[in-house]
Amino acid sequence: MSVPTIYAASRLINPDVPPVIGGGLLVRDGLIIASGSLDELRRAHSVPVIDFPGCSILPGFVNAHTHLELTHFPAWKLRTHVEYNPRHFSDWIIQLIKIKRGLTADDYPSSLCEGVRMCLESGTTAVAEIVTFPELAALYRDSPLGGRLYFEILGQETGHFSSICDAALAASLTTTDRLSSGLSPHSLYTIAEQHLSVIREAASSQHLPLSIHLSESSAETDLIFDSSGRLAADFYPFVGWERFLTAPRRCSPTQLLDRHGLLTSATLAVHCVHVSYSDAHILKERGVHVALCPRSNNCLDVGRAPVALFKKLDIPLALGTDSLASNDSLSLWDELRFALDSFPNDLGSEDVFRMVTSGGAAAIGLSAVCGSLEVGKRADFQVIGDFSGAVDVSLERILREGTVQEVFVGGERYAPPGSIV
Numbered sequence: 001m002s003v004p005t006i007y008a009a010s011r012l013i014n015p016d017v018p019p020v021i022g023g024g025l026l027v028r029d030g031l032i033i034a035s036g037s038l039d040e041l042r043r044a045h046s047v048p049v050i051d052f053p054g055c056s057i058l059p060g061f062v063n064a065h066t067h068l069e070l071t072h073f074p075a076w077k078l079r080t081h082v083e084y085n086p087r088h089f090s091d092w093i094i095q096l097i098k099i100k101r102g103l104t105a106d107d108y109p110s111s112l113c114e115g116v117r118m119c120l121e122s123g124t125t126a127v128a129e130i131v132t133f134p135e136l137a138a139l140y141r142d143s144p145l146g147g148r149l150y151f152e153i154l155g156q157e158t159g160h161f162s163s164i165c166d167a168a169l170a171a172s173l174t175t176t177d178r179l180s181s182g183l184s185p186h187s188l189y190t191i192a193e194q195h196l197s198v199i200r201e202a203a204s205s206q207h208l209p210l211s212i213h214l215s216e217s218s219a220e221t222d223l224i225f226d227s228s229g230r231l232a233a234d235f236y237p238f239v240g241w242e243r244f245l246t247a248p249r250r251c252s253p254t255q256l257l258d259r260h261g262l263l264t265s266a267t268l269a270v271h272c273v274h275v276s277y278s279d280a281h282i283l284k285e286r287g288v289h290v291a292l293c294p295r296s297n298n299c300l301d302v303g304r305a306p307v308a309l310f311k312k313l314d315i316p317l318a319l320g321t322d323s324l325a326s327n328d329s330l331s332l333w334d335e336l337r338f339a340l341d342s343f344p345n346d347l348g349s350e351d352v353f354r355m356v357t358s359g360g361a362a363a364i365g366l367s368a369v370c371g372s373l374e375v376g377k378r379a380d381f382q383v384i385g386d387f388s389g390a391v392d393v394s395l396e397r398i399l400r401e402g403t404v405q406e407v408f409v410g411g412e413r414y415a416p417p418g419s420i421v
Helices: 038-044 073-079 089-101 105-121 134-141 158-172 193-206 218-226 230-239 253-259 277-286 294-300 307-312 332-342 349-355 358-363 395-401
Strands: 005-012 023-028 031-037 049-059 061-066 124-131 146-153 179-185 210-214 267-271 289-292 317-319 381-385 403-409
Touching: 005 038, 023 038, 023 049, 031 038, 038 049, 049 403, 061 105, 061 267, 061 289, 061 317, 061 332, 061 358, 073 089, 089 218, 089 230, 105 124, 105 134, 105 403, 124 134, 124 179, 124 358, 134 146, 134 158, 146 158, 158 179, 158 193, 179 193, 210 253, 218 230, 218 253, 253 277, 277 307, 289 358, 294 332, 307 317, 317 332, 317 349, 317 358, 332 349, 332 395, 349 358, 349 395
Parallel strands: 005 049, 061 124, 124 146, 146 179, 179 210, 210 267, 267 289, 289 317
Antiparallel strands: 005 023, 023 031, 049 381, 381 403
């Protein structure tokens, strides 16, 4: 058992409640046992105190959409000598596949571990990770990172789909106190419609939540509505899927997922850039959470999510970085600042702070263990400073100017592998 310790700072900041000036956390065995003012905690508990004057203690961030296996993508792009100049979303997917075809299984473990390090060093302590290779799951579980592993499923041909689905289901049976499991049907353009019922039944029977790329590009909506557009013209021929093009469905991706029962309160819909008013109402009615990835959307030039509409309908939102195949960093600090600048009339500091804390935890079904600094939750927090001793520092300023000084996961200070503590 660890020694109970109080961690204190000039400000203790939680989503949706006023900050505690001169606040602190009592941590024991990786959990938050008590919180409040430092004076109150000292009077009630005679334990060591670690103080961070001039700083703020915030919850560890929850990244609602990651592909950490792709962290080394910028280096792979150079090494494999694949021309990388995508003009459209379909071009980007084709280039991504070409680059991955030049890799071996040995390339992914170090890439994944680098992604874990980048997350933790930037204050992210839990992720909603899309796992393409189930055999790598042990590497996530050996790290301090928490969250949920969504095992990816895709495929058109029945045999190929079944083998991937079976492997994902087998991998999802293993969970830890830090990492839960889920399934990630990749998208409607990579999964044949007849397989959607299989995924629904598997997720329901095993009580597994879902994470799905939804309406990331207009090419996806074109493909689903009338089997046209660049995915049909370019991507499907590239992967030899021409025979899997269907007759026009005359519906949106959201409507198609809803027809097959894949939109529930346990579904996390990622991107949602090209959703209509009626689509948004379906998401709201089904209790779906939405993970926005604004920097990735900007990088791929697919448009901007209708944040005002989501806010109007009170659809629960979270924030994700996606991967370094379509982003410049894995830092949610970078992501939330970009979101503040991109949606100044729709998102304020309290909105984006909620999206990377309690909103992210709710999106992946882990509100009971992370996302805020509450008694009984895992002691995942970050120390943010410094502001030259100022006491009255606004949340806006902290989010705009703050820097990560320390990160604690389960009450333990995070130190990158190989560093001297």
